[in-house]
Amino acid sequence: xxxxxxxxxxxxxxLRDLLDPRWQGKIVIQDPRGGGAGSxxxxxxxxxxxxxxxxxxxxxxxPVVMDNKRQxxxxxxxxxxxxxxxxxxxxxxxFRKEGLAKxxxxxxGDDITGDAVMLxxxxxxxxxxxxxxxxxxxxKTQARLAEVAQLxxxxxxxxxxxxxxxxxPKRMRHYLDVSDEEHVEARLKAQQLAKQLLK
Numbered sequence: 280x281x282x283x284x285x286x287x288x289x290x291x292x293x294l295r296d297l298l299d300p301r302w303q304g305k306i307v308i309q310d311p312r313g314g315g316a317g318s319x320x321x322x323x324x325x326x327x328x329x330x331x332x333x334x335x336x337x338x339x340x341x342p343v344v345m346d347n348k349r350q351x352x353x354x355x356x357x358x359x360x361x362x363x364x365x366x367x368x369x370x371x372x373x374f375r376k377e378g379l380a381k382x383x384x385x386x387x388g389d390d391i392t393g394d395a396v397m398l399x400x401x402x403x404x405x406x407x408x409x410x411x412x413x414x415x416x417x418x419k420t421q422a423r424l425a426e427v428a429q430l431x432x433x434x435x436x437x438x439x440x441x442x443x444x445x446x447x448p449k450r451m452r453h454y455l456d457v458s459d460e461e462h463v464e465a466r467l468k469a470q471q472l473a474k475q476l477l478k
Contacts, residue, residue, distance in 0.1 A: 280368070283382040285361035294386055295328065298335050302362055306342040307351050309365030311473035317365035321469035322457045333469065337476040344477055356380050368441050372429045385444055392446065395458035
């Protein structure tokens, strides 16, 4: 996500621009050493652009690491760190209701996705987990989540909560879903690099 009042489209056209020296010290990233959005973003970068890209981003761009997404959003809004990796859009609706964050936008061409619902193997109450997931993925619940949290459902019968970030059904095979099981190794490698390179 980029604050377009501080960083214009001409200055930052694609995710590759994360390595531009002018953004050194101006990037905040959700802590990628754990399993959150920051590590998913790094896994996407690793798969799309390679290990050198990730190493450069973490070691030469001096990103600020933060686990609190609300704090990340505040920093982007205040232009302290106008570029955020792994912040997501779920932190912005409250600020937008207050008239802020109107020009914080995703980077064009960002085809990295990573939202998923996962069931734990041998969970203490496997039937309860199935009931919960069935409720969570129901049309009514997905519609409410889309409305309240401005999230987008993969359900075709639910209106997007954030049309700006809605996936294009015609381009589904072009998206990189880092939550897919086939990308487990990339997610682990991204976390390993983050632990190694971030102090």
